[in-house]
Amino acid sequence: MAEDYVELIAELIESRGEARPVEIAERFGVKPPTVTKNISRLKAAGLVRREPYRAIFLTDAGQELAEACRRRHRIVVAFLLSLGIDEETAERDAEGIEHHVSETTLKAFEQALVPSQSDT
Amino acid sequence: MAEDYVELIAELIESRGEARPVEIAERFGVKPPTVTKNISRLKAAGLVRREPYRAIFLTDAGQELAEACRRRHRIVVAFLLSLGIDEETAERDAEGIEHHVSETTLKAFEQALVPSQSDT
DNA sequence: GGCAAAAGTTAGACATGGCTAAGTTTTCTA
DNA sequence: TAGAAAACTTAGCCATGTCTAACTTTTGCC
Numbered sequence A, B: 001m002a003e004d005y006v007e008l009i010a011e012l013i014e015s016r017g018e019a020r021p022v023e024i025a026e027r028f029g030v031k032p033p034t035v036t037k038n039i040s041r042l043k044a045a046g047l048v049r050r051e052p053y054r055a056i057f058l059t060d061a062g063q064e065l066a067e068a069c070r071r072r073h074r075i076v077v078a079f080l081l082s083l084g085i086d087e088e089t090a091e092r093d094a095e096g097i098e099h100h101v102s103e104t105t106l107k108a109f110e111q112a113l114v115p116s117q118s119d120t
Numbered sequence C: 001g002g003c004a005a006a007a008g009t010t011a012g013a014c015a016t017g018g019c020t021a022a023g024t025t026t027t028c029t030a
Numbered sequence D: 001t002a003g004a005a006a007a008c009t010t011a012g013c014c015a016t017g018t019c020t021a022a023c024t025t026t027t028g029c030c
Helices: A002-016 A021-028 A032-044 A060-082 A087-097 A103-113 B002-016 B021-028 B032-044 B060-082 B087-097 B103-113
Strands: A048-050 A056-058 B048-050 B056-058
Touching: A002 A021, A002 A032, A002 A056, A002 A060, A021 A032, A032 A048, A056 A060, A060 A087, A060 A103, A087 B087, A087 B103, A103 B087, B002 B021, B002 B032, B002 B056, B002 B060, B021 B032, B032 B048, B056 B060, B060 B087, B060 B103
Parallel strands: none
Antiparallel strands: A048 A056, B048 B056
């Protein structure tokens, strides 16, 4: 859960300047109270900074985690695309796969990617 | 959960003739009460047949699900191996990945496999 | 500036999947 | 064949992640 949340929060801050519970709820297809509860767990875990009724921001730890997650996500998606999978499916499957690939497998994905495109 | 369980139960029945809670607990690294509880859920879901204190067997539905899971598992593992990943990592990662790959991605994995080896 | 709508929170319920402690059943073996 | 060991179950606890209903705060607009 934490990984998906910090990843999305980082994206929202980048594209919108701030991350709001209502957008998180929409993106994950859950209800607002679920987001509130999960955000407070993230706060307890030291991953986000936040005051009630205010936007959500990442701590340094949160930013590091988000960056690691986004890197994995990028690699997995690029790899699936390189296999000829359509974008929508690649995104959807990557979402599930990215939390389960070891660094070893990630490296192998990157390797297999090099011949076709120079991404990272 | 159900998928992992029926998959393992099928394997145990094949290799041992029956599936016992104690072996399931060991393989999943959980305690026996957890297995008891989960098995009763599988029973409620119509996937296994079972009397208290006896071995566990799959219903027809359970066998079908197990077969589908084992196929996916086989494909994912073969694919990871074809990427040059070591067996242990391939097995471990496949365990996590197999529940998140769409049929589309699975097909792509199979496709990408053909040039190197004829498995399936 | 005040009120309605939107956003967010709190409280309380439920399902899943894990645990320990304690009891029961089955199996093994002396 | 009895008693000990192993296997299994029950009961009750906890954390996670979801929900609805009801309430509070903030925002936006007339």
